[in-house]
Amino acid sequence: MCDLKREEDFLIFEAPELERTAAFLSLRSMEVKIEDDGVRLRITPPLEGLEESLASLCAAMPSQLLLDLAEMLASEGWLVLKDKGIVRLRRSLVSGGRVAVFECDCVSRRLRVYSTSDCLLEKIKGMGANVDKLLVGFEATLGIKSLIDVLNIADSLKGVFKEC
Incomplete structure (x- = not known):
C-alpha cells in the first residue's frame, strides 16, 4: 500500500520496497534531493507531475513492477x-x-x-x-x-x- 503526501516544500512517498526502489531509480536523474529511511522517500522539491508519476507506480501490477525494476x-x-x-x-x-x-x-x-x-x-x-x-x-x-x-x-x- 502506498501513501503520497505533500508537506511544505517536499513530498513524502511511503511504499513497499519495490515501489520505493523504482521511484528512486526514476528520480535520481532529476534535479531532486531524495532521502530514504527504509520506509519512505522524502523528495525535495516536489516537481510538477511528480505526484502523478509516483501514484502510477503504486497502481502497477507487482509482477510487472518487478520486471521493470529488474x-x-x-x-x-x-x-x-x-x-x-x-x-x-x-x-x-x-x-x-x-x-x-x-x-x-x-x-x-x-x-x-x-x-x-x-x-x-x-x-x-x-x-x-x-x-x-x-x-x-x-x-x-x-x-x-x-x-x-x-x-x-x-x-x-x-x-x-x-x-x-
Missing part, C-alpha cells in the same frame, strides 16, 4: 536474481588492474564488497563495515536497510574506486 537495475550493470522480489544483486567494477565486486543478499539484508585494491578500505570502514584483510585486497560486510541503501553505497564506493 530491467532498470540490469541497465545500470547489476545482475539481478528475482523470485517474488529482488533476492540477490551483484555488480563488478574494473579499473586498471583493480576489481571490486558488490554482492547483496537482499533477503538477509547483507552487502558484501570484495576488492583487490585497498583504496576503498578507509571509506568502507567509515560506513561501519566489518572488514577482513585478504592476501590481496579485502572483503567487507555491511548491513543494509533497503535496496536503495545498496545503490547509494555502491555509487559512493564507485566514485572512490574510479579515482584510485
